[in-house]
Ligand SMILES: Nc1ncnc2c1ncn2[C@@H]1O[C@H](COP(=O)(O)OP(=O)(O)OP(=O)(O)O)[C@@H](O)[C@H]1O
């Protein structure tokens with residue numbers, strides 16, 4: 001016990017963790033903000049009738065899902081500045097890598113959701129005169145959302161934990177703060193506190209997704 | 222009202238329609254019968270652009286949907302006009318599960334015909350009343366029986382004020398009791414002199430309601446004429462004696 005019996009040290013640790021949490025939550029928030037809609041765009045391209053649109057996206061998704069996220073973070077962080085010259089802000093670089101990776105996963109979840117809507121729905125919209133885009137927005141998408149709530153919640157929960165990966169490029173976020181504190185003082189307590197924080201965030205995430213899921217139970221099919 | 226000439230359609234090596242011609246005049250009820258796999262659904266689906274023909278000509282209410290001899294398929298605007306001239310009722314209802322009965326009937330009126338909310342609602346209540354379901358307006362499709370769902374689907378098609386209605390085996394997914402309530406609604410529509418094309422396995426219904434019956438087999442029209450003529454044809458007799466009785 002090196003923290004729990006030392007209030008001063010504990011308060012200063014909690015303050016540092018709080019600041020690390022800010023970085024973690026920024027990464028988490030920005031990643032979701034951009035990857036959820038980008039995933040939809042990718043899914044639409046992936047389902048396009050035109051090969052020229054479909055194939056590059058298929059390749060992109062293959063690479064994003066087929067290689068380690070940490071490698072993608074390194075690539076964006078170190079390789080892109082070599083190509084484009086200017087160095088990226090650290091957070092910007094990791095957000096770009098995370099957004100690309102998560103958008104690829106979301107795209108496949110959306111695509112699965114769209115395919116799970118019976119083809120009769122699209123046909124009914126067609127014979128009523130809906131344009132394809134109208135049919136998608138008004139008829140298909142609302143039914144897709146109901147179907148993807150649970151798989152999306154899985155990804156979001158994973159994202160909370162994946163933010164810890166960015167310690168690899170030297171970002172000081174929740175996990176890094178805890179690890180530093182643990183090694184300086186030689187105690188596991190900071191890591192347990194950090195673990196409890198991740199758990200708490202994911203408890204909130206789970207709660208929110210359960211609410212969304214419950215909302216969509218007003219209809220069946 | 223509807224004229225289809227020499228329609229051909231194949232799926233890979235399977236020649237599903239081998240030169241089918243069909244016409245439906247204004248105010249006429251035409252029933253299409255025939256064994257499973259003879260191409261009835263495919264024909265109907267071609268008429269409303271759910272499937273694309275390989276050859277032939279389809280005209281609906283003076284508008285050309287496709288003419289393989291002259292330019293193929295019509296442009297977007299003309300396709301849309303053709304689709305709006307026709308109402309289509311599926312075997313499997315295909316109601317929108319996330320919308321109430323009322324919104325199932327108003328959604329396309331508002332989005333496609335650009336009717337006002339009030340106008341769409343009024344028209345919806347009219348047609349729901351016609352199919353005997355105005356009291357279900359605020360329920361969701363899953364709460365209804367199959368027969369009720371199919372009647373909502375009919376109301377949804379009617380609300381768009383089509384010039385012609387197509388039914389693809391509207392009662393095949395229903396048990397006999399529910400079949401009767403749906404057939405009664407369709408019969409009511411026939412009595413209003415609506416133009417209708419009905420694919421059905423209900424021989425008694427075809428005999429009673431249709432002005433003309435078309436018998437299809439193996440992708441061709443084997444015979445057509447008044448119900449009396451067609452049901453007297455030896456091939457049709459052989460077929461309809463096997464078909465399930467209502
Ligand atoms: N999307 C499709 N792809 C490939 N083959 C198809 C497709 N749709 C229909 N077919 C084939 O076309 C043929 C005609 O089918 P269709 O559904 O038009 O028959 P039907 O007369 O409506 O039969 P039923 O009375 O069973 O409804 C069948 O051999 C069927 O296997």
Ligand SMILES: [Mg+2]
Pocket residue numbers: 261262263389390
């Ligand atoms: Mg059929």
